């Protein structure tokens with residue numbers, strides 16, 4: 433986990449301002465939910481933290497390090513998208529471990545983290561399944577457990 437701090441965040445798309453000066457501090461291990469009507473800027477704010485969009489102005493820190501000028505890969509965080517973002521040719525284990533494998537994390541640590549997360553989500557029995565098959569067959573169950581089925 434990590435802390436996140438946002439100070440005076442503004443985001444414009446062309447002439448349209450969609451984030452109007454957000455100040456927000458999220459502590460390490462704190463659980464925060466953004467709630468608001470469709471189009472109010474929830475996804476945009478998350479995309480700004482992840483680096484998938486550039487801030488128009490303002491500063492973002494992750495664990496005390498300023499990141500708003502860093503590319504997404506250098507920020508050390510990941511994002512689960514509202515729509516499916518799974519690799520259908522990989523099984524559940526391979527999907528869950530993909531980010532860590534990409535970061536060249538030791539195999540033993542990857543294995544431990546994936547199995548711990550799977551246990552929390554109660555999907556250990558699905559780890560070896562092909563993603564496509566798993567989600568077609570147990571869509572409702574798996575979606576809710578893995579958080580891949582948020583409203584659009």
Ligand SMILES: Nc1ncnc2c1ncn2[C@@H]1O[C@H](COP(=O)(O)OP(=O)(O)OP(=O)(O)O)[C@@H](O)[C@H]1O
Nearest residue numbers: 445450468469470471472473474475476477583584
């Ligand atoms: N790439 C973009 N270009 C132009 N406008 C955009 C872009 N991305 C988002 N917007 C606009 O920014 C505003 C905020 O969109 P955003 O997707 O952040 O809302 P949201 O709160 O996540 O909505 P929802 O609850 O429907 O997911 C909307 O008016 C949207 O049309």
Ligand SMILES: [Mg+2]
Nearest residue numbers: 474475514584
């Ligand atoms: Mg959204």
